Amino acid sequence: MSSPCQHELIKRHAACVVWFTGLSGAGKTTLAFALDDALRRKGIHTAVLDGDSLRLGLNSDLGFSPEDRATNVQRTAQVSKLMVDAGLVVIVSLISPQAESRNKARSLFNEDQFFEVYLNTPLEVCEQRDPKGLYRKARGGDITQFTGISAAYEVPGSPHLVLQTQALSVSDCLERLLAMLEPALKRRSAN
Structure with missing residues (x-):
């Protein structure tokens, strides 16, 4: 059985999870896929676990009660762990x-x-964006x-990074994300 370290050595980068959390409409999915694209362009092996997609399959049996939300996060975290053990950078986009x-x-x-x-996107900004009409329905x-x-x-x-997406462009957010991740991703490639 191979170890996570062996996978990291083969892929020439460390494995980790970037867990985006925030209100609906805060920009989690947008940033998750932008980060995924930027990392892949650098030769980093990635996977995106988006809350909406997960609720179509793995978590399709869950509602939105506090207990179901906790189960949603737990399942997503367990899948993320398996992917990290396989040497991937996992990008999670989940209200959590x-x-x-x-x-x-x-x-x-x-x-x-x-x-x-x-x-950290204000509720009123998320409501103005409301890409799925969910706030209106709520x-x-x-x-x-x-x-x-x-x-x-x-x-x-104590998050690793706070992004105010109402004030920062996607490229500004991406720049900050990459700066946060760079030392961690180089951790294994130096070995």
């Missing part, structure tokens, strides 16, 4: 509103393998337990 669930996800990884990125009572409206979002206490 509960601090306890995010902390449990973080606990699966070594300290230098998990990067929590909080998209305000109208059509969606219950909607994070930021009728369900709480617990702000991360």
